[in-house]
């Protein structure tokens with residue numbers, strides 16, 4: 001190419017790159033194109049990977065934003081958004097495409113807030129967890145879409161009723177003072193879940209996610225765990241029993257961050273239903289078993305909430321721009337929530353990171369563990385906390401620390417080796433129980449009334 005032509009071609013490429021994503025519904029091929037377009041426009045801060053394939057062989061693509069795509073940097077938290085788990089709940093899918101393009105464009109423009117967010121956070125965006133169901137729903141289109149058409153995957157399974165039921169195991173183990181985190185999976189779990197669920201479980205097991213949201217439709221509310229009520233006598237699907245986690249206040253704050261940054265979610269009256277502040281405990285709305293949200297909390301370090309984003313599960317294209325404007329600030333503000341509480345390194349006396357160290361906060365019976373490099377993240381509200389780090393073969397270390405409202409406090413733990421070694425104990429020991437018998441008690445149902453989450 002002639003040297004004088006280069007700036008001209010460069011300018012044209014920039015113009016082309018700036019072409020905005022249109023407010024249209026994206027079928028699978030178009031979704032893939034849209035993701036790769038963003039990736040080509042922001043090649044240095046993005047990466048696309050697939051976590052597996054759907055029943056019909058479609059890729060479950062994730063777009064990652066980071067200053068070092070593909071690499072976990074110690075002390076940089078991992079965040080995720082998952083959309084379209086129910087194939088006919090499509091707004092989340094389109095919003096996540098819009099968000100991807102927005103992050104890329106604003107980064108290129110030098111927007112300070114977005115640049116900082118991408119530099120300090122590793123953001124994973126999966127616009128569709130159920131691409132097969134989406135195609136079924138999209139064939140019918142927005143106007144004639146049935147209330148359940150395309151909700152399930154190609155095997156007819158509701159993916160948000162398909163995760164191993166760890167709640168029952170946790171409620172049982174709580175009675176015997178067992179662990180409240182990283183509950184072990186039933187032995188035969190792989191044969192009991194769908195390909196999409198399997199892919200997600202393997203995904204969330206291999207990244208140390210700290211915070212996430214999964215996006216649904218059919219109501220407008222930010223829903224937080226637990227989704228499943230403990231008392232099985234309250235099995236009706238409406239207005240069951242508030243079932244808080246040990247992190248209830250934090251979850252309420254996370255949910256409010258979204259609802260108040262959203263144009264109308266916080267007002268409470270939406271779709272003929274009322275939720276104070278636009279938030280709800282899942283089980284107090286209607287109890288559901290084997291959901292993804294509770295699974296994240298009980299099996300991993302990730303705090304997940306469920307966002308119900310529109311009354312109409314498959315809104316017409318004319319409504320997409322208004323919906324994007326209503327959700328844009330909330331989608332960004334929620335990612336920023338990953339930067340709070342405490343984080344730090346757990347290391348030995350030679351400064352080698354200790355993976356799998358347990359971080360316990362006095363008064364909150366839910367622990368988190370350090371990642372492969374020894375870094376840990378513990379979301380907390382402002383306050384003063386007594387925190388203990390413990391790891392097999394080391395002496396536990398306890399510190400008192402104060403958490404402010406803004407950036408997370410850095411609290412590092414250097415652990416000394418234990419003088420007298422105890423016999424090796426499995427992490428999360430004492431939970432071996434008859435999983436099969438417990439699992440059998442749970443009969444998941446999806447009634448027409450409880451078909452949002």
Ligand SMILES: [Zn+2]
Nearest residue numbers: 086216452453
């Ligand atoms: Zn849903």
